Amino acid sequence: MRILFVADPLSGFKIYKDSTYAMMREAHARGHQVLACIADDLRLKEGVVEAKAQWIGFTETQVGHDWYHIEQESYIALRDVDAVVMRKDPPFDQQYLYATQLFSLAETQGAKVFNRGQALRDFNEKLAIFQFAEYIAPTMVSQNMADIRAFVSEHGDVIVKPLDGMGGAGIFRITNADANLGSILEMLSHNGERLVMAQKYLPAIKDGDKRILLIDGVPVDWCLARIPQNGETRGNLAAGGAGVARPLTAKDREIAEKLGPQLAAQGLLLVGLDVIGENLTEVNVTSPTCFQEIAAQSGINVAGLFIDALERKCC
Structure with a gap:
């Protein structure tokens, strides 16, 4: 080919x-x-x-x-x-x-x-989780800072992030008592002109933000848990998180097997699901990563699985 x-x-x-x-x-x-x-x-x-x-x-x-x-x-x-x-x-x-x-x-x-x-346009990596609402934590999206403040007041401990970021960029953990709450929301929303996502903080992040790879709708048997380091909230590798490969849990597999066929049917050959604890937090479709980290620690040739799928589609 x-x-x-x-x-x-x-x-x-x-x-x-x-x-x-x-x-x-x-x-x-x-x-x-x-x-x-x-x-x-x-x-x-x-x-x-x-x-x-x-x-x-x-x-x-x-x-x-x-x-x-x-x-x-x-x-x-x-x-x-x-x-x-x-x-x-x-x-x-x-x-x-x-x-x-x-x-x-x-x-x-x-x-x-x-x-x-078409699939890349349809599946914003943050907003796509709402198509699978049974697996997500309390989440809202708004550019209205009063809405987000109310959400923070309701849940007490919240993660806020832009809709177009990657690698942990622009992610903040905030509480209602945070002296910088207003400044953070103004910055992320560009003073109320851009949408911001707010999610209830999930303590399970301490055990890792799991990247689960789907190739043609089928989950790779191991995921990469990206574990925050040095007091960080973010597990992203780009933000200094440590990557530890692990077999999928029963819940990981349930989520992956529920979403996989639906995503593949939309033309998404490769997807990276982000899962914290038992909650889906993102659906990555642009350029999902972690192939080499999973391969090195599990022995699974993830790139081989991807090229296998490409050959089936194109040969």
């Missing part, structure tokens, strides 16, 4: 942990041709969606930035590759939205895109 990865610049990959890198290496090891581009290099020319793609060759180097070389670079229609894998990190801004619209158009021209453009 010829697989095009739409990702952030390869020169910035931290290959010791990057999931897209693991996918690329696995695809290459199976004899597939690996292409890459950034979202800014998508274009629509004479009605055809194209990408300025780089054909990637791999070196033996497993550290630093010398793990690849560019064999050639040229424009190629998305319909002329076997699979397009969208791996650009959030934020889901206007440029990201335009990219998903180009993907949707490319699909009408015969391209196979994972995750599908």
